[in-house]
Amino acid sequence: MPSDLPTYTNQVENGTEYRIMFCLDFTNKRLRVDDYSGKIDVIYTRVVEIAKTHALTKVFIKSREVDWQSFLSKGCMLEGIYKGYFNGNDAYCMAMYDDLARRTSDYWLEEDQILQQVLTLPVKFDRPLIPSSMTMRLARLEDAEQLSLLYSHIFQTYPTPMNDSMYVEKTMREGTIYYLIELQDQLISAASAEINSVYANAEMTDCATLPAYRNQGLMRLLIHALEDELIARQVTCAYSLSRALSFSMNAVFYQLGYRYYGRLTKNCDIYDKFEDMNLWTKSLK
Template sequence: MNQERSEAVSRVYKGCDYSFSCTHDLFNERIRIDEYSGNVKAMTNHIHSLFTEGYTKCIIKAKEGDIRKLLSLGLSYEGMIRHYFSGVDAHMMTKYRDNWRRNSQTWKDEDVILEGVLTKTPSEISGKPLMRPGRESDAPALAELYKEVFAVYPTPMDEPAYIRKVMKDNTIFHVLEENGRIISAASAEMNRKFKNAEITDCATLPKFRKGGTMRHLIIELEKKLLEEDIYYAYSIARSLSFGMNAVFQQLNYEYGGRLINNVKIYQDWENMNLWSKSLTCGAE
């Protein structure tokens, strides 16, 4: 993770009859609209004016009633995060500037992986390991973990200062140690407005990837999220990772589609699978 990065920046834009929040992510060459209201056509025209050189992908988290309109305005449908807007689904509408960003060379391989994940029989996980919540004092050790697991990562998780920052900004971590060393970790980035959280920053040192370690960590994060009045969880997992996708499938997350060349992660640009789940009792 030694590539130079700048942290993504979010801004709010307004017109006479619309408003939207836009995350500018130069490292991943994309803009992302996480929330909007008002005149969809006028808003889309404004978004197009922001979709300039340096960006090759635009993502809008759209409301169901706006899918048809956005399709008519030239966007494509890539997937869904169930329950994102306080229980209402978000639909991922996209637009591309370059052919390379729109096309995937690994799609068929990922189809095979996904088929294996979706047909995998649930397996037992071993006894609960000794885990604990992450603390700001863990930032240097967490940075070393992410540096060792990922050659490339879409956010600066190899920088202790960045980890401390996200911990202060509604992101909770859970970690697993062995002999005083953090060997596995995962986080949940909470969106208190919409009562959802993204399960992210999942990393385990290769020699410890047995026995359901990551499932244990995510189960603990889910319990903590409910304590924080967060009722919906989702994740965006590398499509080429059988293990991480199997983790979410076995924890009853629902597959919602695949985002093409979504971020730089692991070694290069990769497609990412969408998984989502309601944490409420009796949810479908």
């Protein structure tokens, strides 16, 4: 792949019988269809063509409830349900693959065991206190550099270029909100909410804590704060994609009242390989 390719590009394509809003995600070698209208047969055919043109090995379509069985009948598989994604209506993640290695999960049974362990945990609706030595606040544009350093320290690879301060700043300008926790002016933990104001949903993502400060409930504090901010902005659906191999991140969302709605096979390149991601959603109504 040429090195001058962007990491991803969002596009809208209008045909005589369809409209498709999609993301060409070169970093993760996937085509993500975020919305569409028109004839399903034509949309499906065109989506496959686009993926093949760009040598993308995974396609997933956020299908409307009325259409998911039509996509299923064409060979797509249902991998998860984004509950309440479209202004309260569900989105169905319909996936297809063009590569056997991409389709095949290497850790599925281990991930099932982790999920079962998580589902036995008690739900914790109480909000822990912020340690007196730490401060928590909404991030500002000038925090982009420190945020990028935190993400580059934690993740060997990541689905988006969070190690680039210019990219972090760009996401802020486009409406993503970040909460962070500091200890004596050192950034030790952060998380973000990527808001879709058209459909009143938000992805809880970019969760990172320095190893020395884990298991102190910091991520729960950050997610609580982000949810408060989202509710104030009339966002009604929060969701997250958590590494299926991570007990701690899945536990955080389960204990905060998120429900498990599926697993997306080798969905993104994170840490050092394509990983399966568990889908968690929560109604903020």
